Amino acid sequence: MKEQIDNLVKLQKIETESSAIKSILTNVAQRLDSLCSRLSEFEQTTEDEELRLDELNKSYRLYKSDVEMNSSRLKKSQERLGSIKTNKEYLLLLKAIEDIKTINSQIEDQMLECLEQMDDIERVLADRANEYEKLSEQINKEKQTIAQETEENSKRLVELDNEWKTFSSKIDPQLLKIYIMVRDKAGGIAVAPVKDAVCYVCNMNIPSQIYNDLQRCDSLKFCPSCQRIIYWKDT
Numbered sequence: 001m002k003e004q005i006d007n008l009v010k011l012q013k014i015e016t017e018s019s020a021i022k023s024i025l026t027n028v029a030q031r032l033d034s035l036c037s038r039l040s041e042f043e044q045t046t047e048d049e050e051l052r053l054d055e056l057n058k059s060y061r062l063y064k065s066d067v068e069m070n071s072s073r074l075k076k077s078q079e080r081l082g083s084i085k086t087n088k089e090y091l092l093l094l095k096a097i098e099d100i101k102t103i104n105s106q107i108e109d110q111m112l113e114c115l116e117q118m119d120d121i122e123r124v125l126a127d128r129a130n131e132y133e134k135l136s137e138q139i140n141k142e143k144q145t146i147a148q149e150t151e152e153n154s155k156r157l158v159e160l161d162n163e164w165k166t167f168s169s170k171i172d173p174q175l176l177k178i179y180i181m182v183r184d185k186a187g188g189i190a191v192a193p194v195k196d197a198v199c200y201v202c203n204m205n206i207p208s209q210i211y212n213d214l215q216r217c218d219s220l221k222f223c224p225s226c227q228r229i230i231y232w233k234d235t
């Protein structure tokens with residue numbers, strides 16, 4: 001009986017390790033997804049900045065062509081000043097010239113502001129290009145680690161499967177059936193060690209009669225509280 005129980009304990013250990021590995025493998029896709037979305041979020045923000053830069057460039061060009069148009073109007077008006085006959089006309093033209101100058105100086109202020117904003121964005125974009133390089137390098141490393149871990153875990157899973165087959169073949173088929181039934185009912189853990197008359201899975205006391213029988217290791221015993229197969233673990 002002792003040997004059979006030892007094999008059940010071994011089986012239990014194999015299954016616990018297997019299910020831990022399986023849950024890691026299930027999470028791999030999620031881990032990879034989250035890495036990819038970190039990168040694409042970064043790319044999106046960079047694209048937004050680039051769009052803003054484009055817009056500012058367009059505005060700047062529009063302002064520039066306005067200023068050029070106004071400057072040629074200004075030149076023509078100034079040339080006309082010499083040929084004007086009346087004082088009234090002269091004053092009107094002078095006023096028009098001043099107005100054009102004022103408008104141009106306002107537009108030039110806006111152009112300056114545009115340039116400043118463009119400078120800021122270009123600096124931000126240069127920083128982001130550096131960050132992007134670092135981030136993608138880091139993400140590539142993480143992806144490699146994940147790929148390596150996945151390979152190792154998959155190998156280990158095959159080993160564990162083989163171990164399970166080896167140990168389960170040594171167990172009496174009837175006992176194995178009981179083990180599987182208890183395991184499926186008890187949420188994956190079928191075998192519980194008992195130390196100092198306490199079941200180490202559910203933490204309940206084992207009655208002294210069962211505990212005494214248990215120490216003889218000659219028959220299958222169950223925890224009266226959690227119904228798991230119990231075995232005596234001497235300290």
Ligand SMILES: [Zn+2]
Nearest residue numbers: 199202223226
């Ligand atoms: Zn128990």
